[in-house]
Amino acid sequence: MKNLFLIAVFALVSHVTVSAQALTPIEELGKNIFFDRLSAGPPRQACASCHHPSAGWTGGIAGINIHGAVYPGAEPRAFGNRKPPSSAYATFSPNFYFDSDTGEFIGGNLWDGRATGWLRGSPTADQALGPFAADVEQNISLQKVCMKIQASKYAMLFEQVWGPGSLDCTDSGYLYTGDRIAWSIAAYEASAEVIPFSSRFDDYWRVCLNAGNDAEACGKAEGDKAVLDPDNLLTEQEFEGLVQFGEYCSACHVSHEPGPDGLPPVFSSHEFDNIGVPRNPENPVYEYDPGFVDLGLGGFLDTADEWAHLARLNDGKMKIPTVRNVAAGLGEGFTRSYMHNGVFKSLEQVVHFYNTRDVPEAGWPPPEVEANVNRELFEGVPLGDLQLPAEDEAAIVAFLATLTDRVAPGKPIGVIAPRAVPR
Ligand code: HEC
Ligand code: HEC
Incomplete structure (x- = not known):
């Protein structure tokens, strides 16, 4: 079983080619590092092994996604215990901070915010070196990574970007x-290739604003379709899905405020929340720690002296992920997983969960962390009991699929699509 898996990881990454895009030299350098199998291995892994462009920059192996x-x-034995979130659109998260007005923590990268941005002034740059140090990810020391880059085909590019002698190991x-x-990887992650804002929603958004509508109306589909979507870029069902999304989802996955620099919305408020996700019984962590509970933000705050006293108020809260590209790669037998532990296997299931989490007959298992579960009211109904009919659930799912970035024709980022691989 393990061997099959190793082959799968290897095969997937070894077929990813670095294609010519309009990238700046530093972005191109970061891209080379991102797709290079730098880990000690076997299996020799790249960042892309767990953040595959064709799978919305998350795990590209269906055989893993459907289980743990x-x-x-x-x-091999050092599993992490979380699902890889999308590495794209992560660069928009501000440095981690506590907002004393609202009493909420904001920003950082990783499900618990612990890539704070305090080291390098950017959470994504802070995160970029994490995998090289962490056994559970790439298992190779930074100095060895440095030497591998010295021996690589893009060593010259490195010195071109950073100056002669800069590749000092x-x-x-x-x-x-x-x-x-770290900065090179972060530059690639912030490049137009990784965050192109090229989804059908983005087309709709731009046309909607250009037609003189305001961001709130466009991002929540508040108004007539003919006025908001004059070019008819969304189907009736997708538009109806955006209406529902605006009411029940946009408070956290912000769809109605422009992103930085007038870009379209990023679909995250960068805050943290406990939405009551059940444990994933197949998470390999239980093999060696049966009582494991992922405290998320609370667990991180326990390690931060100044905020440890706030930890229990934040147990179970996870970083609100962007929902951009959540449908990328789906179809033809490819399955993805959702939430910090990957317990959900389809968007239908995710939306049904939000709709019926607290309806006893729906039979959902209890939350992984019971404390701080959000049961806030949305349009007068509590999250977890939204009372949406099946057609509204389907419309939300249809809307989510409009958030998939389109890659320019003839310019694939990786040449093979993610495949269903038996485990
Ligand atoms: C073995 C799988 C694996 C590899 C290899 C890997 N990652 Fe990750 N990545 C993860 C997991 C799991 C998380 C979430 C961890 C957590 O929250 O504790 C993550 C989180 C991230 C995030 C945070 C996204 C967000 O929105 O918070 C970024 C960015 C990221 N990885 C980039 C990279 C880069 C760059 C590399 C290569 C240097 C890399 N990853 C290699 C599994 C991996
Ligand atoms: C109160 C804030 C909040 C609201 C409202 C909310 N979400 Fe979420 N969403 C989250 C958080 C937090 C997570 C991550 C939870 C975890 O992993 O434990 C999440 C995760 C997701 C994911 C999984 C993404 C991934 O990469 O795994 C999807 C899809 C999603 N939400 C869609 C929706 C939809 C659709 C709605 C409306 C029906 C919605 N959300 C409403 C906070 C919210």
Whole structure:
């Protein structure tokens, strides 16, 4: 079983080619690093092993997604215990901070916000070196990564971007080189190739604003379709889905406020919440820690002196992920997983969960963390008992599929689509 899996990871990444895009040199460098199988291995893994462009920059192996959803690191027994979130659109998250007005934490990267941005002024740059240090991910020390890059085909590009002598892997130099590696990866993750805003929703959004409507109306479909969508870019069902999304989802997955610099919405408020997701019984963590509970933000706050006293108020809260590209790669037998532990296997299931979590007859298992579950009112009904008919659930799912970025024709990011691979 394991062997099959190893082959799958290897096959997937080895077929990803680096294609010519209009990238700046530093972005191109970051891309080379992102797709390079730098881990000690076997299996030699790249960032793309767990953040595959064709799967919306999350795990690209269906055989893993349908079960534990946790991607094993290069050290075979050292599984992490969370599902890879999308690495795209993560660059929009601000540095982690506490908003004393609202009493809420905001920003950072990772499900618990612990890539804070305090080291390098960017959560994504802070996160970029994490996998090289963490056993559960790429299992290789930063100095060895540095030396692998020295020996790579893109070593010259590195010195072109950062200057002669910048690829210094000596004991006294590699940490500085590490920062350059981090910034290069972060630059690629912030490039127009990774965050193109090229979905059908984005077309609708731009046309809607250009037609003189305001962001709130466009992002929640508040008004006549003919006025908001004069070019008829969304189907009736997708538009109806946006109406529902605006009412029940946009408070967290913000669809009605422009992103930074007038970009379309990012679909996250960058806050944290406990929406009562059940545990994933197939999470490999239970094999060695049967009582494991993922406290999310609360667990991280326990390690931060100034905020440890707020930890229990934040147990079970996870970073609100963007829902951009949640439908990417679906179809033809490819399955994805959703939530921090990958317990859900389809968007239908996700939407049905929000609609019926607290309806006893629906039979959902209890939340992984009972504390702080959000039962806030939306349009007068509580999250978890939205009382939506089946057709509204289907409309929301249809809407989510409009959030898939389209890759420019003839310019694939990876040449093979993710496949269903038996485990
Ligand atoms: C073995 C699988 C694996 C590999 C390899 C991997 N990641 Fe991840 N990545 C994850 C998991 C799991 C998380 C979430 C971890 C957590 O929340 O504790 C994550 C989180 C992230 C995030 C945060 C996204 C967000 O919205 O918070 C970014 C960005 C990211 N990874 C980039 C990278 C980069 C860059 C590399 C290569 C240097 C990489 N990853 C390699 C599994 C992986
Ligand atoms: C109160 C805030 C909140 C609201 C409202 C909300 N979500 Fe979420 N959403 C979250 C959080 C937090 C997570 C991650 C939870 C976890 O992993 O435990 C999440 C996760 C998701 C995911 C999984 C994404 C991934 O990468 O795994 C999808 C899809 C999603 N939400 C869709 C929706 C839809 C559709 C609605 C409206 C019916 C909605 N959400 C309403 C906070 C919210």
